[in-house]
Amino acid sequence: MAKEKKSALKEGKGVSVSEITNLSRIKTIKEKRKSKINTEALVASILNKNITALSRAITLVESKNLTHLEQANTIIKACLPHANKSIRIGITGVPGVGKSTFIETLGKHLTSKGKRIAILAIDPSSTLTKGSILGDKTRMEDLVKDANAYIRPSASGDSLGGVARKTRETIILCEAAGFDVIIIETVGVGQSETTVHSMVDFFLLLKLAGAGDELQGIKRGIIEMADAIAINKADGDNLKRAKLAKVEFNRALHLYPEKSFNWHPKVTICSALKNEGIDAIWELILEYVAITSKNNYFYEKRNEQNKFWLIQTIEEQLKSDFFNTPKIKKELENQLQLIETNQTTPFAAADYLLKI
């Protein structure tokens, strides 16, 4: 072996460079930079009322990709200080009651007053069919073309809780994008009304005048949730019946104790198609906001809603973690069987399952 000549100029072999490590590191850094730039730029654009940026952010919120969800969380956090400034209105009513026409007419009324409005939807059926009640935008032709209106079909998801979360986060983004009024529509399948009710300031129930007994068959709990009931299609031959229905609904609302914040639910009649009574409903909502802002209920309610969603999300997760454990699933069946045949009590069964 020849001895190497020592020289101050000679380069040693040094530690060998691992190309793989470096490449992956470089990629990570590049991606981080890219993502960082993206979210920051997106937030700036959203705050600048850029609809394309808003849509991109909502798409991130709705994504199932973990990186996207992380980005979504970053964006939401940055938007939060700019949120909470809109009036959030929930609208429900059975199919055929004229929700789309109503929202279109109300929406046009608001944009004509210089308001910017966003329309979202919670549709539990779309979690199964992947369809959406706002998917068919042709039903709101004028509003779709309106630069001050933003219509977003309902998020799909595996559970109503998941859809609710996405919608709540979308509200924050829309508010950061400067929308003055957020309308959340639901067809009222399953628990969707309760879900919408828990995220809005004002809950409006749309009804039709029927064949006399308006309240037969009305969904349990709906009347107690409503801040107002609007009887739609009150035009032509329907007008008289609508007025009678108004009397009956007023009587029904009277049966409930007054809510504790100086607001007793109101009943109005309207015709969305003929644009009659829509302005009165908007005035009603403004009156509600004025009264409840003054006595602070408006803000207390939002705070309560936030707490509700925090606790709700945790509880849902705890339950689903427990009941989705394969062993629990199996043993639960066994225990239910034992209860049904009087061999154990529900409490002994619960103790047993909790001990697993």
Next chain:
Amino acid sequence: MAKEKKSALKEGKGVSVSEITNLSRIKTIKEKRKSKINTEALVASILNKNITALSRAITLVESKNLTHLEQANTIIKACLPHANKSIRIGITGVPGVGKSTFIETLGKHLTSKGKRIAILAIDPSSTLTKGSILGDKTRMEDLVKDANAYIRPSASGDSLGGVARKTRETIILCEAAGFDVIIIETVGVGQSETTVHSMVDFFLLLKLAGAGDELQGIKRGIIEMADAIAINKADGDNLKRAKLAKVEFNRALHLYPEKSFNWHPKVTICSALKNEGIDAIWELILEYVAITSKNNYFYEKRNEQNKFWLIQTIEEQLKSDFFNTPKIKKELENQLQLIETNQTTPFAAADYLLKI
């Protein structure tokens, strides 16, 4: 040292006897035997309709001593095959409505027909005051002396869930002791009506005729729970008002969709003091039992109630385990603060807490 003489007759020193071990072992065996004899004898006595044995078993159910609770579980398990044969009636109404008099009159009516009745109570206020709505037995003087009536003051406990469990288990014991009718009274504080409603076959709401608007101020959800409403104190000057109240309650009940088992809630008037209309209420209950037994709803409902209590007990335990962790308690406060100041969303806060 003198060498000991070897002999086949000589006893070796052997292992020294630990007196302490032996004594405690003997005690354990004695206690086990005693306890075994006790529970077996108790169950036999309960099935033999022995009231003293029943009371002792209920005391075990209500005990906080773990050995007692184990014995209680053994007794309940042995009683289960003999339970489920009574009619369980829930009775609620505000203080002053005449619940004690009503139960006394209904109770006497039933025992005069040869029925054996047990009267229990759920009183959430007693979980705080350790008092009891049935504690003052002097209010049911005649019934107390009646050999076919058994009155047991409400269990006390740290939570409504705990009291509910004890009451449910007491029902099983009473049924094993051959009681035909179990009446569960509640004053309707907090969630107690819902609790009672979830453990009875028939839920009766006692009301008074008021100053016209009977439904103002009625507790939310109560009317939907009632299988019947009895307007009490319908005598003398009150009779006319009671009849008017009946009309109004009937109208109110009409607003709710019919329950899916061929029973629309009924309204009756009665005077417990004058023993008027009490027999009609009992006939109503029998009619309900006949209809719902025939279409199987009676048993389906009990099954649903069992499932409800199983799931409810598990969920309560999961939640209390989580939220009572000291670290979670502290962090929850922090997160609520962050939500209130728009620094985080309820969902991000929930994610954070669940990761702890």
